[in-house]
Amino acid sequence: MPRVGLNQQTVVREAARLADEVGFQQLTLAALASRLGVALPSLYKHVRGADALAQKLAALATAELATAMTTAAVGRSGGDALRALADAYRGYALRHPGRYPATQRVPDPADPEHVEAGERAVGAVFAVLRGYGLTGDDAVDATRALRSALHGFVTLEAAGGFGLPRDVDRSYHQLVASMDISFRCWPGTGG
Amino acid sequence: MPRVGLNQQTVVREAARLADEVGFQQLTLAALASRLGVALPSLYKHVRGADALAQKLAALATAELATAMTTAAVGRSGGDALRALADAYRGYALRHPGRYPATQRVPDPADPEHVEAGERAVGAVFAVLRGYGLTGDDAVDATRALRSALHGFVTLEAAGGFGLPRDVDRSYHQLVASMDISFRCWPGTGG
């Protein structure tokens, strides 16, 4: 019987593709194995199990999201950078509905790539906020605020939580514009 | 064999309690049945299945959350009402870590109580925003923004997504303060 020739990377990448098609919750080892043309237990030669696969997928998605945010914001500053980063964030979530939820997993300290990806993501946000003159505790608070707003919006949108007919794109732009205002006159005590 | 005397309400309420103890994802029919002192299939006399139970739990939690927000905001206006509502929101999520995720389920049109609870929740937010003079499309956008911010923060906090040592309570208050600023000079086109 000829070998398929899998390795961890192939498995994780296919898992990401499958998750985008069927949803993160519906990503199952059985479906993944069948997609890859192997029997289910064969996957255990490449990943420790379902949870480890989810963690590796999280590392991949976080790295992709961090890259998207970074490249969007580079060369811009202030509200310009904020809008670019926010659009990149939501764009990634819309393009990759299965990977995006994985990015919410807290980085595994035992996976250096995952940790590094998480740091890059936070770093991208930090860099944008520095353009508003926010540093120290203010920057931490503002980062949490921005992450909350973007993640919350994207999650509610994906869940179909916005019932009213009002255009969702416009609501998002208003949200980002309101964050821009907040950052320009941040209510913090300073540093 | 004596009967335990369950009904749908007892089952759902116990499910809510159990979810708060073990987590929404770990809420299982087997654990619930054992907690109630019946065999697993007996639960099917009261709920259609696992998904229906989750929906009923969502209706319960949404109603509780709506009540918490409404009673917090009543008699207040402007930033005062906003802070009260926001504190009630996060307070509920922290006190009921298993029920809170259930509130994100989109109301089931076939369950009038669920629909009504969802409307009350949105209505509470709308009422607060009216105090800022926000109506029409602006109110819709602002509602989405506020829900996104609160839900995002609470979700990230529950997931342990805030790594840095900065006090989380303070970050939340800063977030609410920044939303207050945003609502006072809302960037919308009006109307």
Place this chain on the structure above:
DNA sequence: ACCGTTGGCTAAGTGGCTTAGCTTTAAAGC
């Protein structure tokens, strides 16, 4: 050509959810 590593397999067990069908309780009616 051989041999060891490794990637594939089947078999089997656990723990979820669900359905089918039976029994017995407890309440309603006579």
Place this chain on the structure above:
DNA sequence: GCTTTAAAGCTAAGCCACTTAGCCAACGGT
């Protein structure tokens, strides 16, 4: 008070997910 009946409980059995154990064959290096 007895009978009848709807409902609340049960056991048994099946499905599907994940996981482990252990076997076999393909491929790479010598």
